[in-house]
Amino acid sequence: MNDKNPSGASYPELLTVSPSPHIRHSDTTRSVMTDVIIALVPALIWGVICFGPRAALVVILSVASCVLAEYVFEKITHRKVTIGDCSAAVTGLLLGLSLSSSVPYYMPVVGGVFAIVVAKQLFGGIGKNFMNPALAARVFLFAWPSEMNKFVKPFSRLSLFASGADVDTVATATPLVSLKTGALPDVSMTELILGEVGGCIGEVSVVLLLLGAAYLLCRRVISWHIPVSYIGVVALLTVLFPRNADTGSFVLSQLFSGGLVIGAFFMATDYSTSPITNKGKLIFGALCGALTVLIRYFGGYPEGVSFAILIANSLVYYIDRVTLPRVFGKGGAANG
Amino acid sequence: MAYTFKGGSRVVEHKNTKDSPIEKLPAPKMVAIPLSQHIGAPCAPTVKAGDEVLRGQVIGEVKNGLGCPVHSSVSGVVRGIVSVNDAKATPVMTVVIENDGLDRLSPEVRPFEKKLSEATTEDIIELVRRAGISGMGGATFPTYAKISSAVDRVDRLIINCAECEPFITANHRLMLERPHEIINGTKILLKALGLRDAYIAVENNKMDAVAKLEEKIAQSKMIHVCIMKTKYPQGDERQLIYAITGKELPAGKLPADVGCVVFNAETCAAIYRAFATGMPLIERVVTVDGDCVQKPRNVLAPIGASYRDLIEFCGGLKKTPEKIINGGPMMGAAQWNIDGPVTKGTSAVLVLSKEMCADTEQDHSCIRCGRCVRNCPMHLMPNYLALFARHGKYDDADKYDILSCVECGTCSYNCPAHVPIVQYIRAAKGTIKAQKSAERAKAKENAANITVN
Structure with a gap:
């Protein structure tokens, strides 16, 4: 069995016998997660330009603490270390981007550990958590409400060692605070879309977030269903129930303010915590949209995206169950 | 718009041999012909060790039940009838024949005695049974049984030339080089089933074959070429039937239950050859490919030639193989034995290296990507x-x-x-x-x- 070929390759003694299929698509969990990171890079760069080096350090701390928390937890519990799949890095990046650049440095660290250990690993790790870890951590960090609701003016770049007093001098109200009262934000629509407003590090530049989202859609990492139904329902409800006489501006400000765009495209589409069928995704998106508007209108906080997605997350298994696709050949009109 | 279905996905095509003409493998010194190459009862041998056999002679016959005969692909001497484990590790009686190189044809091989217009359904069914034809797409259901179960129950005949599996181009080459065999085979099937319309389904990555077929069927109004979207598994008969007729065939049911019957392209060609020359199914087109093969090509191989014979004919190996697959990479069976035989259902022999093969590690978590x-x-x-x-x-x-x-x-x-x-x-x-x-x-x-x- 071991005769040599001219090329030197030999017939092997043993061949591998395993069931089909024998080949596979080149995508891996890591490549999918890397795509998400690539898609968030433009918004991250804008955040750093807008809010200075302190923003960069907040994000770096968040990513590092997520990856480290995953590594340490898996070592302690004798599980396979999965930091190579980059999912912890994505969680860290999303958490960092959804914090204000003025938060004390311990907050991204506490948040990162909470996201990975409590929201993800305690439920069994990647694919098994029922809440989006980054959002769960963000909501956990509302234990420090004053820090979480303090935002700095765009281009007032805080130094790495800025103190609380420095922050207070450049603090600003975000567009959402104005919208809460029914007033239009005191920034132009262009500033709003480009991201020249106060807010979380990664949520401000609508244009760059949409660029990243387009990349994910092209790579088929995400589908259009959740973001379209999410943003669609927010638009619909704000059109139907405007709180300002200038309905058009009010609706657009609602859509382009706060975390709606980053939430709809990057957080609500998280695989583990969103439904798997297209019909389920539409329902889930609509639910997120309705909850977001409810909280923005009637809740205690100006922003509702994080809470809305987390509440919808908890219903995903049931949404999956009621949106099972009709099996090919079973029932339906096509079979006469 | 190409016909298609909902679901499925693009797969890497690897159709490296689409421009390689079908080349005849010289019959090897020894052939090992399994007596069970179809779904149903295995054949009982009709020859014994030491017997002289001719090319096309029956060497195994099914006594009772579903099954079709097996014929010798060479002339020579039976060296033994031995039990060999097949791809599923099931022992199968196998007739080993030493080729005398004389290529003497059995007198049993003679063209069908009637004209097609005079042939009855029973005549054609018996012709197909005697020729030992079973589904050549890989399922190997005895074709005569499929025809007889479809008579009076179906209104659509579909010829499956989708060839959606990566690597395989055997049907593609057959359509380009011998379109008349497929078309005439289709006409024989139409006659047997008493139907007026047949649909030949071809994926739209083979438009040259579509052109060839359309050129050949120009005069006939009975045969239609359906252009299918290139997508896996377009060649699955359920998806094919749905794409063409809109009818959904549930799992566990047969195409005849929704009034359809589907035959593989090469099966069709084999029916025509049996009709025109009397030659039973003793050779078939096999795509030999994979990143370990020096010169991938399409080979007309006698049934019973070994994978090794085919690989040597294609210039041997250039890398050490991890797997040898009988059939396509999506649904074919990995082989344990490099000396295993080509059978009626072998559409391809793929020799893949470790880098090419999907890993079989099982410690991964679903990420619910959907x-x-x-x-x-x-x-x-x-x-x-x-x-x-x-x-x-x-x-x-x-x-x-x-x-x-x-x-x-x-x-x-x-x-x-x-x-x-x-x-x-x-x-x-x-x-x-x-x-x-x-x-x-x-x-x-x-x-x-x-x-x-």
Whole structure:
């Protein structure tokens, strides 16, 4: 069995016998997660330009603490270390981007550990958590409400060692605070879309977030269903129930303010915590949209995206169950 | 617009041999012809060691039940009838024949005695049975039985030239080089079934073949070429029937239940050859490819030639193989024996290196990306099915219709987490089917007891 070929390759003694299929698509969990990171890079760069080096350090701390928390937890519990799949890095990046650049440095660290250990690993790790870890951590960090609701003016770049007093001098109200009262934000629509407003590090530049989202859609990492139904329902409800006489501006400000765009495209589409069928995704998106508007209108906080997605997350298994696709050949009109 | 279905996915095509003409493999010194190459009862040998056999002579015949005869692909001397483990590790009696190189033809091989217009359905069914033709796409169901079960039950004849599996170009080359064989075979089938319309389904990555077929059928109004979207598993008969007729064939039912019958392109050509020359099915086109093969090509190989003969004919190996696959990479069977034989169902022999093969590591977590659900041609939830299967929740798996899975492997192919989804499902299906038949047997026994009492 071991005769040599001219090329030197030999017939092997043993061949591998395993069931089909024998080949596979080149995508891996890591490549999918890397795509998400690539898609968030433009918004991250804008955040750093807008809010200075302190923003960069907040994000770096968040990513590092997520990856480290995953590594340490898996070592302690004798599980396979999965930091190579980059999912912890994505969680860290999303958490960092959804914090204000003025938060004390311990907050991204506490948040990162909470996201990975409590929201993800305690439920069994990647694919098994029922809440989006980054959002769960963000909501956990509302234990420090004053820090979480303090935002700095765009281009007032805080130094790495800025103190609380420095922050207070450049603090600003975000567009959402104005919208809460029914007033239009005191920034132009262009500033709003480009991201020249106060807010979380990664949520401000609508244009760059949409660029990243387009990349994910092209790579088929995400589908259009959740973001379209999410943003669609927010638009619909704000059109139907405007709180300002200038309905058009009010609706657009609602859509382009706060975390709606980053939430709809990057957080609500998280695989583990969103439904798997297209019909389920539409329902889930609509639910997120309705909850977001409810909280923005009637809740205690100006922003509702994080809470809305987390509440919808908890219903995903049931949404999956009621949106099972009709099996090919079973029932339906096509079979006469 | 090309015909298609909902679900499925693009797969890497690797159609490296689409420009390689079919080349005849000189009959090797020894051939090993298994006596069971079809679904049904195995043949009993009609020859014994030491007998002289001629090319095209019957060497095995099914006495009772479903099955079709097996013929010698060479002339020579029977060296023995031995038990050889086939690809599924089932022992199969195999006739080993030493080729005398004289290529003497059996007198049994003679053209059909009537004109097609005078042939009856029974004549054609008997012709196909005697020629030992079974489904050459890989399923190897005896073709005569398929025809006879379809008579008076179907109104659509579909010829499957989709060839959606990566690598394989055997049907593609057949359409380009011998379109008349496929078309005439189709006409014979139309005659046997008493139908007026046939649909030849070709994926739109083979437009040259479409042109060739259309050129040949120009005069005939009975045969239509359907251009299918290139997508896996377009060649699955369920998806093919749906794409062309809009009818959904549930798992467990036969195409005749929705008024359709589907034949593989090469099966069709084999029927024509049997009709025109009397030559039974003793050779077939095999695509020999894979990253370990020096010169991938399409080979007209005698049944019973070994994989090794084919690989040597294609210039030998250039890399050390990890797997040898009989059939396509999506649904073909990995072989343990490099000296295993080409059979009636061998559409390809693929020799893949370790780098080319999907890893079989099983320690990955589903990330719920939903690709398996999006791509499932049966519209199942493969992620949940695999989860249930993995944890032995067979009732839940049954509730989610695991038995509708056709095991096409699209889910496993696309899974970024490398979960062996279809492999889990396949294993669970086996268990569930066994449980169900045990329950049925028990119910039957109980019923019998009640009657007795």
